[in-house]
């Protein structure tokens with residue numbers, strides 16, 4: 184039985200296999216072609232904290248492949264959990280379905296769930312820990328929109344300290360021959376411990392110094408609550424705001440990604456520029472999750 | 482043997498733990514569950530000059546034969562320690578502690594948001610590694626690394 188808990192559990196070959204599979208499912212995701220390979224299978228979406236986007240993306244993927252979905256919301260999940268451990272909840276729910284997607288506020292919860300489950304577990308985010316399906320869809324988007332993964336240069340902008348999206352993505356990118364620039368305010372820079380574990384071409388940089396040479400600009404939200412001083416926040420948040428003027432300095436072929444939701448770190452005027460690909464990125468979540476679901480259940 | 486005889490008296494039967502990093506002897510006693518209520522004869526030498534280590538600590542416990550789990554714990558805080566099992570004043574067996582690759586239920590994760598610190602029926606699991614002569618451990622669940630292992634012994 185296969186689980187998907189952390190991007191680190193996957194080899195480069197396994198990652199590429201999922202991306203190739205996603206490619207095959209793209210027309211199914213668009214509704215152009217029918218495919219019922221998961222007919223008769225049930226997926227349980229077990230969300231201990233709300234994340235509508237991720238949940239709907241899994242639900243769509245499952246339904247496009249002919250499968251069924253039971254959604255267990257944050258409220259229901261916590262009422263199942265009333266006086267009951269996660270271990271027990273998983274033992275019960277895994278008897279009802281063929282795979283479980285779990286979202287949980289505690290780090291390592293998905294791995295622990297997998298250890299207690301009779302069916303494959305897919306991690307849809309555990310606290311500040313892992314979010315491997317987001318990383319796979321990010322990689323897929325880069326490969327699709329840049330037409331390659333090897334040899335690209337990418338700037339990661341925003342909250343590099345707490346963003347689980349960023350941590351998983353950096354780990355995965357180091358498997359490919361990529362040049363990574365870290366752009367963040369000092370207090371939100373990548374943790375030293377984390378950086379030490381990585382091998383690869385990774386440098387801190389100022390956005391204005393590299394904006395003209397990068398292939399991918401990956402923007403994340405800077406959370407206000409991370410700052411003690413609101414004025415400090417305003418200064419920092421403003422300095423990483425992507426406007427049409429920023430985009431004009433980018434290469435024609437470069438792309439802008441964002442895991443969404445955004446607040447105001449990307450000006451809405453950017454949306455209509457050819458470099459903006461974050462909504463396309465959100466769509467790619469469907470074929471990528473189809474690939475993952477078929478991989479774990481078939 | 483001579484050096485040791487000078488600082489701590491011989492024991493008839495029990496365990497001698499040598500090559501403990503200076504300052505860690507009290508922690509070794511704690512791991513062995515030895516406190517003021519203990520009945521065994523315990524002797525300890527602190528800051529003993531050592532060719533290999535500069536300074537080291539030694540612990541001798543009469544009548545105690547060390548258990549596997551205690552060995553693992555000692556290895557985490559004193560990776561170069563040697564264990565001598567004594568019978569009739571003679572060394573019956575002498576060996577170096579071996580750093581375990583995985584420890585279960587021995588270390589506590591410092592990450593409050595880690596599932597291993599929740600009310601779940603769960604035992605902490607850490608992967609032990611050595612890097613640049615320094616021992617560190619990585620949490621199986623949340624990936625957090627810890628270096629000052631002594632502070633996180635359960």
Ligand SMILES: [Zn+2]
Nearest residue numbers: 590595620623
């Ligand atoms: Zn942990």
